[in-house]
Amino acid sequence: MFFFPSSFGGREMMQYTEAASAAVEALYRGRRTSLSLRALYNKSVPLAKSPGQLSSASILENLLVHCAAAIAANDASRAQHCIWVLNNIAPPDGDPAQRLAAAILRALTARHAAAAAATPRAFSAVALAAFLDLTPLHRFGFTAANSAIVDAVQGLPVVHVVDFSTTHCMQMPTLIDALSSRREGPPYFKLTVATVTVLPPPRLAMSYEEIGRRLVDFARTRGVPMEFRALRSNAIDGFQALVEHLRLQQLVCHGEALVVNCQMKLHCVPERCRGEFLREVRRLNPKLVVLVEDDVDLGDGDLVTRLRAALNYLWVHYEASEAVMKRDREHRDWYEAEIYWKIENLLACEGTEKVERLEQKSKWVKRMKAVGFEGISFAEEAIAEVKTVLDEHATGWGMKMEEDGIVLTWKGHNVVFSTVWVPRLKGETSDYSP
Structure with a gap:
């Protein structure tokens, strides 16, 4: 330049x-x-x-x-x-x-x-769904994550998803639908959502109380008993309030399969707090962690x-x-x-005020490994579902398979990555310090 x-x-x-x-x-x-x-x-x-x-x-x-x-x-x-x-x-x-x-x-x-600062448009629920369908930027991560979550919690009676995302639970109806069709029957589904003061767009003209009510009603129609909770927590301090709530909850709630779903939101956490936040998540011993972000340093x-x-x-x-x-x-x-x-x-x-602190996939991978996670591959069924989503969009969109996940591309240029992680077994170490 x-x-x-x-x-x-x-x-x-x-x-x-x-x-x-x-x-x-x-x-x-x-x-x-x-x-x-x-x-x-x-x-x-x-x-x-x-x-x-x-x-x-x-x-x-x-x-x-x-x-x-x-x-x-x-x-x-x-x-x-x-x-x-x-x-x-x-x-x-x-x-x-x-x-x-x-x-x-x-x-x-x-x-x-x-x-x-400019005020983003506040969508209705129907308009937001239409907006998310314009490109595969969000559905790419949703589809891969939901397939991985369903596989990870197979046969488990209580599934607790902690949702760090920017799309106001638009991912969840598809996940609920998938859980309802398990051979062994649907689990008891708990959803905890992190709400923040400064939220990147898209915005939704609906309260989280109303979102929760609609999701619980939808789950009931699918035969899935559901509990919804929205907790105010700030990205600026690494969601400390929410992490502390989860830690206390684990003292009284046993047998839950905890899933941490991070969709385009962790880049709002300041760099100095990211390692500690992920370390706290590792201490919760989740069944699965999903991490989806833009693949760029900005x-x-x-x-x-x-x-x-x-x-x-x-x-x-x-x-x-x-x-x-x-x-x-x-x-x-x-x-x-x-x-x-x-x-x-x-x-x-x-x-x-600056929450757009994007990092490339390679940095997130090193950080995840450093705090005690190991990446796992997406199943063939998940890959097939993602390809089906991409087929519904313009021909410029594609997908790359990489060692630590999958990457959404536009004409070969990396755009968004999707990865899944499980706690590393004791005794295994990483030489990277976040």
Whole structure:
């Protein structure tokens, strides 16, 4: 990627602005060369040697980086100059590359102006279900997890699932349905949900009390006796309140098969707390732990570093939305609004307000092994079910089998990983320290 040196000053900025203006004029006259998002934001793209040779594609990227650097340095004049040029090059209703650039620009502008964070849309239950079906981002993890859970608790009379997820129990009806059809009969099903103050989207216009009531009613229709509990707990301290509740409960409740289901939520736990949280989960001796997250490093570094990382990853979501929802503007806007929330949280927020602290699968695998877990493979039936889900979506989506789990891909690029874990037998050790 191109990096603007700190000495990039008046004359160079004037030349660069002239190049940007030429690109804007070319855009309006329809002379802009079409580039794929991957080429636009990939580090391997060759860069122009002088401002006059810059393409409109590299101008987008370079100006975003320069704008972020100016904002980080509190250089208001230079930041406003970049913002003005970018507003002309990156319309929010343009092609996928322009929409991504516009979203990043909006987040940078919010940071520059210290504006209040955007409020995500609150879905109805029906609309949320439709939203989750737009892409396999969530259903990929749901499907693999449910199959693994049903296998792990086969024959056990009491199943207690602790749900750390961001989709408001939308995974659970399918799991309840699967448990109801066990040969030995359904178990007594307990569901404990972690509710948090700062919750990444999607949002649901329904209380957890109502969610619990509906789930219990649904389970009753399937012949599954069910108990529901929602507990307020903060990701910022590693869900200490919920972990303490589970520890105390184990003193009086014996014979439960404990399953910890982590779907796109553990990245909200600060890095310094992740090892201790997982260590506490290991002490609970669960029957199974499911861990599903985005397979990317986005949380660390200064503003420019985070912006570069976002550009290298988030093109996937905009390209996928264009492929899947090109003629469905309403659903595309829903989807990209949720991605914007993540962009804004990553770039405009700091400290406890920043909850988008994503890490690659390799780091989570090392951490899980360090605290006493070992990964297990998904059964063939689980893999077949995931493939069936992917067949319902655009052809760009695929799956990779890896040693420590499975990975959802978009045109070969890693997007989301899904892994399952069991407590390691005593005597086995790991040489990694989280």
